[in-house]
Amino acid sequence: MSSEKATAIVLRVIEFSETSSVVTLFTREFGKVRGLAKGARRPKGPFESALDLLALCRIVFLRKSSDSLDLLTEAKLERRFRPAGGNLSKLYAAYYVAELLNELTDDYDPHPGLFDAADATLVSFASAGEDVASALVHFELTALRETGHLPTLAACAACGRDVEATGRVPFSQRAGGVLCKSCRSGQKQIISVSSSVIAALARMAGEDRPSSSGGGLDARTYGELRGVLNHYWTHLMGRPARMQRWLPTPVDGTSRTD
Amino acid sequence: MISESVTTLVDELSKLPGIGKKSAERLAYHLLRVHESEALALADAIRSVKENVRYCRSCYNLTEHDECEICRDSKRDTTQLCVVEQPRDLIALEQPGTYRGLYHVLLGRIAPLDGIGPEHLTIDALVERVRGGTFSEVIMATNPTLEGDGTALYISNLLADMPVSITRLARGITSGSVLEFANKEILADALAGRQKL
Numbered sequence: 001m002s003s004e005k006a007t008a009i010v011l012r013v014i015e016f017s018e019t020s021s022v023v024t025l026f027t028r029e030f031g032k033v034r035g036l037a038k039g040a041r042r043p044k045g046p047f048e049s050a051l052d053l054l055a056l057c058r059i060v061f062l063r064k065s066s067d068s069l070d071l072l073t074e075a076k077l078e079r080r081f082r083p084a085g086g087n088l089s090k091l092y093a094a095y096y097v098a099e100l101l102n103e104l105t106d107d108y109d110p111h112p113g114l115f116d117a118a119d120a121t122l123v124s125f126a127s128a129g130e131d132v133a134s135a136l137v138h139f140e141l142t143a144l145r146e147t148g149h150l151p152t153l154a155a156c157a158a159c160g161r162d163v164e165a166t167g168r169v170p171f172s173q174r175a176g177g178v179l180c181k182s183c184r185s186g187q188k189q190i191i192s193v194s195s196s197v198i199a200a201l202a203r204m205a206g207e208d209r210p211s212s213s214g215g216g217l218d219a220r221t222y223g224e225l226r227g228v229l230n231h232y233w234t235h236l237m238g239r240p241a242r243m244q245r246w247l248p249t250p251v252d253g254t255s256r257t258d
Numbered sequence: 259m260i261s262e263s264v265t266t267l268v269d270e271l272s273k274l275p276g277i278g279k280k281s282a283e284r285l286a287y288h289l290l291r292v293h294e295s296e297a298l299a300l301a302d303a304i305r306s307v308k309e310n311v312r313y314c315r316s317c318y319n320l321t322e323h324d325e326c327e328i329c330r331d332s333k334r335d336t337t338q339l340c341v342v343e344q345p346r347d348l349i350a351l352e353q354p355g356t357y358r359g360l361y362h363v364l365l366g367r368i369a370p371l372d373g374i375g376p377e378h379l380t381i382d383a384l385v386e387r388v389r390g391g392t393f394s395e396v397i398m399a400t401n402p403t404l405e406g407d408g409t410a411l412y413i414s415n416l417l418a419d420m421p422v423s424i425t426r427l428a429r430g431i432t433s434g435s436v437l438e439f440a441n442k443e444i445l446a447d448a449l450a451g452r453q454k455l
Contacts, residue, residue, distance in 0.1 A: 012371065017276045043432070048441055053371075053404040080443050081404060086411050091404075095370055246370050 002063050006030055007078070009118060010055045011098045015041070022069065023051050025059065026101045026118065031110040035061050035070035046074045054081035054094055054122060081122055089248050090125040093136045096243035097121055100140065103237050104147050114146040133222050133248045134204075140229055141205040149236055152177030153202040159183050165195040171228060173235035191231060197224045223249075264290070316387070318363040318380045320345045328352075328361060335359040340397040341384065341413065343367050343406065351399060359397070362387060367400055367409040376412060385416050398426045428453075 006027035014022045021040040025033045040047045050057045051072075060074040083090035097118055105111060121139040124130040144150040156163050157177035163169060170179045171193045178198060179187060200221055217225070226247065234240045264286055272282035289297045313319070314326035321327070328334060328348075338359025342348050348361050364379045388396060396417060400406035414424045430448025431440050440448070 050441075055404075077441055077443055082407065086414075088408070088411060088415065091408050091411070092370065099371055242373060243370055 003060060003073070004030065004063050005058065005060050006033070007115075008033070008057055008059045008075075009098075009101070009115070009122070010051055010053055010057065011102045013040075013051055013053060021051060023072065024102060026105065026115060027059070027110070028112050028115040029110060030108055032102070032105045032107050033061065033070055034107065035072040037072040037075070040072070040075075047072070048075070048077060050075040050077035052080060054098055055079065056081075056119065056122075082126060084126050084128045084130070087132070089132045090130075092243060092246035093132050093248065094122055094125050096136065096241065096247060097139060099241055099243050100143055100233075103241070104143055104149075111146050114143055117142040117146070131217075133226075134217055136248070137217070137222075137225060137229065138204050138207065140233075141201065144232075145205065149176070150205060151201075151232065153198055153205065154178075156180040156183050158187070165198055167195060168192045169195050169198050171198070173232055189235070191228065193228055194224060197221055197228060200225060201228070313363075313365075317361050318365055318383070319348055319361060333358070336392045337394045338397065339388065339391070339393045339395070340399050341410075342399045343401055343409070347399065347401075359395075360393075364400070364409065367403075367405045368412055369405050379409075381413060381416070384413065388417055388420055388422060393422050395423050395425060398424065402427070402429050 006025075006029040008025035008027040010023060011026050011032075012024040016022045016036065019041045020036060020038045023035060023037050023040070025035070027033050037047055037051055039045045040051050043049055055077060056079040058076045058078060059072060062071040062073060064070050081094060083094065101114070101118055105114070117139055121135055124135045125132065141150065151157070151171070154163065154165075155161065155177075156179050157172060157175035158179055159182070161180050163178045163180050169192070170184045170187075170190050171177065172179050172187050172190050174189045175183075175187060178193075179190070184190065200217065230240070230244055233244075267286045267289070268279070268282045271277055271285050272279050274282075277285070289300070310322045311320050312322075314321045314329055315324050316329045317326060319326040319328065323330070335358045338357075339362055340348075340351060340357060340359055341362045341364060342351065343364050343366060345363055348363060351357055351361075362380070362384045364381065364384070366374055366379050368374060368376055368379065387393075396413075398410035398414065400410045410426060417424055428451045430444060430451055431437065437445070
C-alpha cells in the first residue's frame with residue numbers, strides 16, 4: 001500500500017458505522033477515489049469534520065492494490081461549500097455537479113481540467129450574484145468536453161458536413177450531435193432543437209468561463225437548452241440524473257442571482 | 259453442515275448495521291451457548307419494541323403511547339420548538355437538561371443525491387404544527403452538515419411567512435479547547451456567531 005496526497009472534492013458520504021464513513025472523492029491528481037475514513041464522524045481526530053459533502057480538502061490516503069476500498073488517514077479542510085445567501089437553487093445545482101462528477105468519471109482516471117471547472121463552479125455558487133443556470137450549463141458543457149462526450153454542434157455527427165443552423169435542427173443523442181438533412185432519415189432517438197439553442201450551446205461550449213453578463217440566456221432558451229441537456233445526460237448515464245427535478249427551472253433559472 | 263436454524267440466525271444477524279458474517283456467527287454461537295431464558299429475553303425485547311414502539315402523533319419521537327413523554331409533559335415550554343433529524347438527536351439534546359421546549363423529529367434530512375426529498379420527511383406535519391401552534395421560536399437543530407443546513411434552509415423558507423422567529427444552533431469553538439488548533443472554518447463560524455457578554 002502506498003501513501004498518497006491529493007486535493008479533493010467530497011462527492012458522497014455514506015455512514016458506515018457509529019463513527020466511520022465510506023467517502024467518494026474527486027481528486028485533482030488521481031480522479032475518483034473511494035475510501036474508508038475510520039473515525040470520520042467524530043469531531044476530533046485526523047478528519048476534523050472535513051469530510052462534508054462538496055467540501056474541498058487535502059487528503060492523505062493509503063492506496064489499496066486490490067479492489068477493496070482505499071483507506072483515508074487524514075483530511076484537512078480547505079473550504080466548506082455553503083451556497084451564497086442561503087439560495088436553494090445554488091445548493092441543488094452544486095449537488096448536481098457532485099452527481100455528474102460521480103457518474104461521469106471512473107476510479108483513478110484523473111481529469112485536472114474537470115476538477116478545476118468543478119471547483120470554480122462551486123466557488124461561483126458560493127458567491128453572491130452568479131447566474132446559477134448559466135454557470136451550471138457552462139460546467140455541464142465543460143464536463144462533456146473533458147470526458148470526450150461533447151456533442152458536435154456545427155458539423156453533422158454522422159457525415160461531418162456543415163449543418164445549416166436555421167429553423168429547427170435535428171439532434172441525435174445516439175450519434176452525438178446535430179445531423180444534416182440527408183443523415184436525419186433512418187436515425188433513432190432524435191429531438192428537434194431550435195437553431196438559437198444550438199448556437200447558445202456552441203457559444204457556451206467555446207467559452208473558458210461563464211459570461212460575466214450572466215450568459216445572456218433568456219427563460220425560453222434556457223428551458224429548451226435544459227431539456228436538450230437532460231435528454232443527453234439521460235442517454236449517457238442510462239437513466240435520468242437524480243438531481244434533474246431539482247435543477248433551476250426556466251422561470252427561476254435566469255432570474256435568481258442570489 | 260450447520261443446522262438450518264443457525265444459518266437463518268446468522269443471516270438475520272448479519273443484516274444488522276456494522277455486523278458482518280464473522281461477527282454474526284460469533285453472536286449466533288454466543289446465543290446458542292447462553293441459558294435459554296437469556297436468549298429468549300433478547301427475542302422478547304425485539305418483539306416488544308416492534309409491537310409497542312411507534313412514532314408520537316405530534317412530534318414523531320419514539321413512544322409506546324399516542325403521544326411521547328415530552329409532548330404529554332405540561333411543564334414544557336410550548337412557545338419553543340426544536341427541530342431535529344432523528345430521535346437520537348432529541349435524546350442528545352435532552353441530556354444537558356437545559357432545553358425545556360418541545361421537539362419535532364423530521365425522521366431524516368433532505369438528501370436529493372440519495373433520493374430523499376421533503377416528501378419523505380415529516381416536514382408537512384411540522385408546517386401544520388407551527389401554523390396551528392403556540393410557538394414563537396423554531397430552533398433548527400439539524401446536523402451542521404451541508405445536507406443538514408440545506409434541510410434547515412428549506413424549512414425556514416416554508417416558515418418564513420409565519421409569525422415565528424427561526425434560529426439555528428450555534429457552532430464554533432469547543433469549550434476547553436484552544437484557538438491555536440481550531441481550523442479556519444470553525445473560527446469563521448465562531449466569529450460569525452459571537453455573543454454579547
